[in-house]
Amino acid sequence: MANTKNAVAPVDEMLPAGKLFLYGLQHVLAMYAGAVAVPLIIAGAAGLTQAQTAYLINADLFTCGIATLLQTLGIWKIGIKIPVIQGVTFAAVTPMILMAQSGGMDLIFGSVIVAGLFTFLLAPFFSKMIRFFPPIVTGSIITIIGVSLLPVGVNWAAGGVGNKQYGSLTFIAVAVVVLITILMVNKFFKGFIAHIGVLIGLIVGLIIAIPLGIVNFSGVASAPWLGIDMPFHFGYPTFDLGAIISMILVMLVVMVESTGDFLAIGEMVDKKIGEKELTAGLRADGLATTLGGIFNAFPYTAFAQNVGLIGLTGVKSRFVVAVSGAILVVMGLFPKLATIIASLPNAVLGGAGIAMFGIVAASGIKTLAKVDYEKNVNNIFIVAISIGIGLIPVVAPDFFKMFPNWSQTILHSGITLGSITAILLNAFFNGGKGAGDLDDLKDSAGIQG
Template sequence: MASPQHPVDAVLPPRAMLTLGFQHMLVSYLGAITVPMIVAAALKMTPAQTTLLISTALFTSGIATLLQTVGFWKFGVRLPIMQGVAFSSVGPVIAIGTDPSLGFQGVCGAIIGAGVITLLLAPVIGRLRQFFPPVVTGCIVTAIGLSLFPVAYQWLGGGRGAPQFGAPVFFAVAIGVVALILAINRYGSEFLRNLSVLIGLLAGAAVATALGMGDFAEVRRAPWFTMVQPFAFGLPVFDIGAIVTMTIVMLVQMVESMGLFIAIGDLVKRPVSEREATNGLRANGLASAIGGMFAAFPYIAFMENVGLVIVTGVRSRWVVATCGVLLCAVALVPKIGALFASIPAAALGGAALVMFGVVGAAGIKTLGQVDYENNRSNLTIVAITLACALMPVIMPSVLEKLPEALQPFVHSSVIIACVVSVFLNLLLNGLPGRDAPLAHAGEHAPEI
């Protein structure tokens, strides 16, 4: 008798796939374009170059998402994981790009080289799977949720640089979005509940625009069409020092990705094996190498979208794969992308409060299943990990005088949570046996 299909592998009707995929794209879009905008400003690129860089980042984000969700051969973890540009790569990219002897062509060469190296090292890093028991993954997911809150608060207040930041009208729009999402989840049909974040976000955006919050200047300036092609900024320059620098950054990102794969697998009730984690890391390396060819960046999972998976309860990887296809399409039409980016921040803040809160709640739920009675070391692991992981969120200035080489890493709560929790678990609980069962999260995701 054939075993029932896992919800992760479910193929939904076309209308549901398209609307749910669009919802994922809308949630991820702003995060996907933030890094290229920061890099373009730091490297003093022209408006045309900035538009091209944003388009290539979106296009390769779509490719990276398809590699992880659909997968092929030994590539892809095959989970509902949206891939986006890794923020920890911003510092090294700017450092390499501002070197007169390298420029952005040196950035592309470094990312291609590091992508190939990390692809080859994936089986080695994949063996770290056994170092991520529930006490570790629970800490990581909780830290992710808590570290995302400042982003939600900034949007809720009107967005960075808003003239009247924190004005009551911004709070009113955000609270209205939250209230609508809650109402749909309480009284709506199953189809509407699956789209609750999208409906709340679009309704909030309409209200905010009517109140004069929208700024559509970039929509008017953006071109209708752009062509994404390899080596748009010229042939890559392969510098050994730059490749080594980027490889070190991406090795740390591989450890972070390992924690994310396992945590996401637990959340969707499909525990990730060592082989599957290795396949996911291979896909990250390949996606990064492709990103370098298209003048883009290294990639990692976007936890904002994991929050959406939990809120909707739709775990299908094919929905997120649809998001990847839509990203590739939108990358070719910058005017549409600019329209998405013009959604008023207050509306985004309301949706983010729900999604990010659910991610944190999922981590707390996992930690609630950890044995503290018979193993008091677990309480110590959780306490110290969260205390360390929240430093970049609550008081980032305390980390500013650490060595420059550590700055891209110590300002990531996820990386700190991964490293500290794994280290403390090894120190206090020892190395688990290779044949130990892989415990995972409970049967039901937290409800909003």
């Protein structure tokens, strides 16, 4: 607690229980749709059953809560102690899809555990090397993430790959309704309601899809009311060098994303974020990611939706978001709720997916718009080549099929290829000089999650 003689710093203020709960719940609602999107994507790629998908969602919510508590409350030199809510990063989706399809869930969890430990150990050194990750690099990477994920949303809207009714007008109509609902909410509402536009769209889509007969609630009745997230539920982890390298590259991007959010939140809550605080926050990301691999979940980062929510509400207390973490832990213990969420048809998810993934790409473009292309014409090559190479696996999935098997996990991940290309090209053209500082990262905050 940062007490002074006469007052408590806003970030350390303890609010009444009722307000803590309501404000905390508001943060959960703002990030909920994004929190469950990744486990739904991975479950589909791995071919999991409805019950397994529900378990994966519960495990993710549970670990989201633990990760958020780590950041907000802190343990030893772990946790930045500001109101930052944690969620699964979309940066890891593409490589995890490939791992799920080639080696199953145990391959994902093995790479996540090692990448988390790598992040934890690298945190104090990474805090000193941030100048090599300017907005031109992070903007290129985030754009690639969004564009790479768009095909997933489009296929969902058509009913899902492999569906015999793929492209049915019913599926597409439901997806359109969801997308229009999200747009209408953002057009006519502000603040809290606008922040949960995606969740509202999913609810409206579900209500419409039920009478159309495309929702399967068969597993809800048999799902237990209470479930405990057990370590290695899907089997003991498998450790593959290619998969580990791919996930470590993702975590390098995550560290940049989290840093931008940490700095932005620090300004909002009037707390100075220096090298020591950054290290503590990045260590928490690493520890949470390792716990994610153990408890059947994924890599974690700061959720950008909630950065905007802090600025909107003016509520600066970290204990508000600590309550959000507690709520997420409790939600992760109720499989019936997760089974209902897992019952959402692909068409409903498709409408939201197009919006969410498109916004990720647009956020990357927004960051790239701040880059100076006039004084440094080479910047255009960094963006063009990194995006072009990053999209090779999307536009030509068989492009690298003749390469060695050990390299396939890396080469089939657009985010991995794009990240490597952007970092190397920026180092080649800019050499780290003027490549970005903490103020640049503040500008890039709000694009993660």
